[in-house]
Amino acid sequence: MMLPCSLSKLVISDFPNVEILSSKAFQNLPLLECLSIVKLPKLKSLPGKGMIMSLLELYIHGCPLLKESCRRDGGKDWDNIAHIPFVQIDNRSIYDSEE
DSSP states (O other): OOOTTTTTEEEEEEEETOOOOOHHHTOTTTOEEEEESOTTOOOOOOOOGGGTTTEEEEEEEOOHHOOOOHHHTTTHHHHTTTTSSEEEETTTTTTTTOO
């Protein structure tokens, strides 16, 4: 399924068996500024950095494996999200957290 290139906000929610998000789904979304990922407990990582460069806000909630992957201290997705000005995981800003 192709998403419209004018999309600026996207919520992906309540997919209990999703383990990956395809990079192809995020291609051609130059205006995507806000992404919310909610209740994807098996999601292991985000698409590559190039797929989400336009993001200004990222919200992750109820995704324990993704939360681990986005840890500042060695999470494999940290480099993919460090450029995003506002990142909130389980209702806490990752920039205010010592975790």
